[in-house]
Amino acid sequence: MKRSEINAVIRSADAFIRKQSFYLPPFAYWKAQDWQKKGVEVSEIVESSLGWDITDFGIGDFAKFGLFLFTLRNGSPKNLASGSGKLYAEKIMVVEDGQTTPLHFHWFKMEDIINRGGGRLKLRLYPASADEDLVRTGDVNFSVDGCQRSIKVGEVITLDPGESITLGQHFYHEFWGDGRVLVGEVSLVNDDNHDNHFFQSIGRFPTIEEDEAPLHLLVSDYAKHYQAKV
DSSP states (O other), rough: OHHHHHHHHHEEEEEHHHHTTOOGGGGGGHHHHHHOOGGGGGGHHHTTTEEEEEEEETSSSHHHHHHEEEEEEEEOHHHHHHTOOOEEEOOOOOOEEOEEEEEHHHHHSOOOEEEOOOOOEEEEEEEEEETTBBBSSEEEEEEEEEEEEEEEEEEEEOOOOOOOEETTTTTEEEEEEEEEEEEEEEEEOOTTTTSSSSSSOOSSSSSOBBOOOSSOOOOGHHHHHHSSHH
């Protein structure tokens, strides 16, 4: 993705988030020069990969296959291993009309996906087989706001504003927007470097063409601009 495209996505998503009466923390608006002045007092932001995260999954067509995310809070895999400390994570996402997040599952993370407002969120679910293929027949069981539901594998689930779905581990899912949707995620600790398995061989983070300066840093930019040792 071009940096100019990423900057445009940030501006547009930020305006939409505010329109839905949701607000990001102050560090969201630090510039690159602000980050260069920060010390160890902000190391949790860097270590936990909090902040802006925009991806085209390496496909090169953000409008069709992409996702805007902002990680608000997150623990670490060490917390999960010890069973202490921050064991949870929270994200806010913007899913554009017709924009798909491709089929994937998580080995460790259990999550609730929440329609926070805007349009309707569409999902398709497949259990993962022992060899990480799709289970294509039978029923799939899941929970929407504490109510148990069952549909045929591969059928489309619709979440209206205010509704949420709970997804367990080893559960392939893809989702897209019917209209522009503000989506929340509440989960166990999030580890995007090791806990995502995509059905097709695609990337989690984009390759960036630096055609202009960053408006705000992505989590993948911290290593370049944040100088304090963590």
